[in-house]
Amino acid sequence: MIDRTHTLSIVRQAKLLKISRGTVYYLPKPESPENLVIMNAIDRLHLDYPFMGSRQLRNQLVKQGFEVGRQHVRTLMQKMNVRAIAPQPGTSQRNPKHKVFPYLLRKLRIVRSNQTWALDTTYIRMARGFVYLTAVVDVFSRRILAHRTAITLEACHAVEALQEAFARFGKPEIVNTDQGSQFTA
Structure with missing residues (x-):
């Protein structure tokens, strides 16, 4: 130039x-x-x-x-351009464009199985990095109804676990999650 x-x-x-x-x-x-x-x-x-x-x-x-x-x-x-591969902060940040639903479990007595399910994702450290574990849990019995492990934090893994739980155990009255983007997607 x-x-x-x-x-x-x-x-x-x-x-x-x-x-x-x-x-x-x-x-x-x-x-x-x-x-x-x-x-x-x-x-x-x-x-x-x-x-x-x-x-x-x-x-x-x-x-x-x-x-x-x-x-x-x-x-x-x-x-x-080398960065550590690790879980990044903000995995439970909700997407501001997605609708916020009311918290249905406040003051609710959970007295039977299949009344309320909870869905959450956590990470598990491995020898070389980590994986994400998404689980569907019956809140009353604390039984794990379905789960998925993946190397990425995407909504499709949560959807697959939830669909498997629906297929095996029917539909509960309430499915409760946090406002994380993979759940509100």
């Missing part, structure tokens, strides 16, 4: 293109050999332990003999 041999000055060319003059003169610096070694170690560790964040990776790197701090590991992870 900028032609250094043009009759217009570099300053004028940058102004006409509406770009910062600093970007014209900036030459990216290659990563230092030390950083490249650390980045290779982070890459190997991340492949083996994808759930580790910058703190745990720093601890593993220190055990391997690297003198590195957490912020440096974090910066290198950002440059490499």
Whole structure:
């Protein structure tokens, strides 16, 4: 874009293109050999332990003999676009576009099976990451009526578990869930 041999000055060319003059003169610096070694170690560790964040990776790197701090590991992870695979916050956040239903269990006496079912999703840590478990539970008997495990938090898994429970046990009077997006979807 900028032609250094043009009759217009570099300053004028940058102004006409509406770009910062600093970007014209900036030459990216290659990563230092030390950083490249650390980045290779982070890459190997991340492949083996994808759930580790910058703190745990720093601890593993220190055990391997690297003198590195957490912020440096974090910066290198950002440059490499490496992120820990972990449950993200806000899994029970309701979608504001979905209708909010009244809470039907307040002051309700649950006295028999198939009166009220509860449906919820939680995550289970595994050796390399985690999975989501969605379960349909009879509130009175506390019996698990159906369940699904999945590696993603999607509404289809909750729907499948609920449909299986309907098929096996009929329909209850009330199905209770939180306002999480996978349930209000």
